[in-house]
Amino acid sequence: MTKPALDLYLAAPRGFCAGVDRAIKIVEMALEKWGAPIFVRHEIVHNKYVVDELRAKGAIFVEELEECPNDRPVIFSAHGVPKSVPAAAQARKMVFIDATCPLVSKVHIEAERHYSNGLQMVMIGHQGHPETIGTMGQLPKGEVLLVETTKDVLNISPRNSDQLAYITQTTLSVDDTIEIVSALKTRFPNIVGPHKEDICYATTNRQEAVKSVAPKVDALLVIGAPNSSNSKRLVEVGKSSGCAYSQMVQRASDIDWRALSGIKSIGITAGASAPEILINEVISAITDRYDVTQKIVETAVENIEFKVPRILREKI
Numbered sequence: 001m002t003k004p005a006l007d008l009y010l011a012a013p014r015g016f017c018a019g020v021d022r023a024i025k026i027v028e029m030a031l032e033k034w035g036a037p038i039f040v041r042h043e044i045v046h047n048k049y050v051v052d053e054l055r056a057k058g059a060i061f062v063e064e065l066e067e068c069p070n071d072r073p074v075i076f077s078a079h080g081v082p083k084s085v086p087a088a089a090q091a092r093k094m095v096f097i098d099a100t101c102p103l104v105s106k107v108h109i110e111a112e113r114h115y116s117n118g119l120q121m122v123m124i125g126h127q128g129h130p131e132t133i134g135t136m137g138q139l140p141k142g143e144v145l146l147v148e149t150t151k152d153v154l155n156i157s158p159r160n161s162d163q164l165a166y167i168t169q170t171t172l173s174v175d176d177t178i179e180i181v182s183a184l185k186t187r188f189p190n191i192v193g194p195h196k197e198d199i200c201y202a203t204t205n206r207q208e209a210v211k212s213v214a215p216k217v218d219a220l221l222v223i224g225a226p227n228s229s230n231s232k233r234l235v236e237v238g239k240s241s242g243c244a245y246s247q248m249v250q251r252a253s254d255i256d257w258r259a260l261s262g263i264k265s266i267g268i269t270a271g272a273s274a275p276e277i278l279i280n281e282v283i284s285a286i287t288d289r290y291d292v293t294q295k296i297v298e299t300a301v302e303n304i305e306f307k308v309p310r311i312l313r314e315k316i
Helices: 018-034 048-057 084-091 102-116 130-136 150-155 174-187 201-216 229-240 276-289
Strands: 005-012 038-041 059-062 074-076 096-098 120-124 144-147 164-168 219-223 245-249 265-270 291-298
Touching (some): 005 201, 005 276, 018 102, 048 059, 084 096, 102 120, 120 130, 150 174, 164 174, 201 219, 201 229, 219 276, 229 265, 265 276
Parallel strands (some): 005 291, 120 164, 219 265
16 A cells, blocks of 8 residues: 655754753763662653663652662752752762753852842743752742743732842743743843853754744644653744644654644654654654655754763762
8 A cells, every 4th residue: 555645854953952861871870880779859851761761770760858768879850959959968978969951050050149149030930840949949938039921020029129130941932931031121121131041052952943844844743741841842832833733742652643644744853851762763653654755954953962970980
């Protein structure tokens, strides 16, 4: 039987970013150095496949530090943690390794610098997201006001509207954030912004690639996890950039083939914590059903690499 023809557009960059790569490497190197089990506070990155793979190698994922014994190493996830967490680990004389993405750490440092200059912080982020909790936890309670939407900007009550600075979660929609920043500047003309954009290069690059692919395709599949902020943003960007059928799939088994019936083109991208093996699985499932012509849409080239902490490079 002849397979229907299909144009398959692959967004580039897609998939793993340097921060995710580093976080996974940290867990693997810790297991090599100290053996199993290694404890990890929260999912190291937001991807079930990655977490399950590391669990099979001997990583134990917990929600809180209290669940970890004193005599085994513990790793903090790539999303970052409140200051109270490493302080508690230190008090218990635990070996701990911080896998916080360096670009998230940059936001933490920025928040502390503004605070030391007497400014109260406004954070643009998603309530309850581990990165937001970690960033807000760098400063004393009440020193960071959270806003998620332009409407929230109208409802916050800072101590002094002339002594404010803003920071953002690193995985937000670039376009939505521009709107919220504009609302902040309108209400608080003297608010201080970051030296350099807080939204990380990987989030920005993946959204730009989707903006180029979305108008060309009948359907866009975003490979990612439902608890991954940057993956959810890619679905939204796909829809707002002209592709009404933008859907997240965790892997090939999630594809709704009936919804794709009769289409002529599919775009594929992947969130920053989605491994290449799942991307290839989806591509393979599509090529099994269609006579595919592959096209790559590359909007940026990434060659950033982050070093792992020194403790992992030192011998026991």
